[in-house]
Amino acid sequence: MSNPSAPIFDPVLSGVPVSTPVGAPLSPEDQARADLYALLARLLLSAPDADLLEALANADPILAQGGELALEQSWERLQLASGVMDPQAVAEEFDRLFVAVGTPSVNPYGSRYLSGYLNDAPLAALRADLARLQLARVRGAGEFEDHLGALCETMRVLVAGAPRIARRSLEEQQRFFETHIAPWYARCVDDIASAEGANYYRLVAGLAGAFLDIEAEAFVVGEESNDRAS
Template sequence: MNVTAERAEIAQEDRLRADLYNYLGVILARPPDRMLLDQTAGLEGDDSELGQAIVTLGKLAKLTKPVSVESEYNRLFIGLGRGELLPYASYYLTGFLNEKPLALLRQDMTARGLARAENTFEPEDNIASLMEMMGAMIIGRFGAPASLGQQRDFFNRHIGPWAGHFFSDLEGAKNSVFYAPVGTLGKQFMQIEAEAFRMSST
């Protein structure tokens, strides 16, 4: 069976999960441009906590100019010397950058045929890269889609132990305005994913 045929069999729910992972990866990788802000402004949510975070984010995107969100992004993640937040698994789990969590991630990436893009200089354990990796695994962007068990193992090893804490910090960060509901959205999504994976293993 070829990859195209396998992709066609991915459940709609999993496509939506992958889309949300990919969106979080893109919005956290760099400041959103006008096109991404316009796409975000068109998002619709429901009455759930996750849905309400999407609604809030959409409303803010309509009011936000690219130059202001770029300034906010820089204060949060870059700053003079460092930003308000350090969005790396190694830092959240050990208090230092480039530690064992990064080495373990690189081992898993090699085993799955994943590689860092040549023009990317960030350590692979940053939150944006991990969100994009998870989205890619779900839909099989780099080969066959990952099984639920493989997704669960990757999530539990590299995302679950810290991503919720990061998104909570982003939600409440001093410099977060546009990114506050991104934090809420990520926090809610991580809780849903963790519970779904927990249920799938029982």
């Protein structure tokens, strides 16, 4: 799969310099994971502009492997919509869903789903984990770290690394995913998909759900394989 989100988007997180280099080139599988995390971060944090919609419409297909049929189908639906949607209409939809005055239709924050309140204990726990990983919120970033888009960007950094930021082991990726994303992402993407007026973002939610389901299952399968081998 080509990277439809190129050029690399400004990260939500910045890293404290670390001594460990990023290392050898990523495997094709990890590069594809990093690309999808980057794309989801971009789409969840701001509306796609005309260039991104065009890039998505012309991107390579995802071909199903194993249990990835849902990902292939959701990708195809998003591609088709990206080729016909008006950028201004998508921008207005994004604002209605996520930026409305008062209470938006969807608040895609972990604290909201895990505790019922924004900026609550789950955000504090996340910040402690990010500090352990030597990651910090970019000054002036518009969203808190527990926004689903910000968490996708964090996973991209853990998978692929970034300038002055070492990529992290699969075990570290799994720990972060299972602690900060797995307990609530399914409810969040369901809320996005079912929100009134969610046309393009219903498809974004479908892609996010299909991909994150694969990630969750892959981590479990990998852990079970390691247990059998030990």
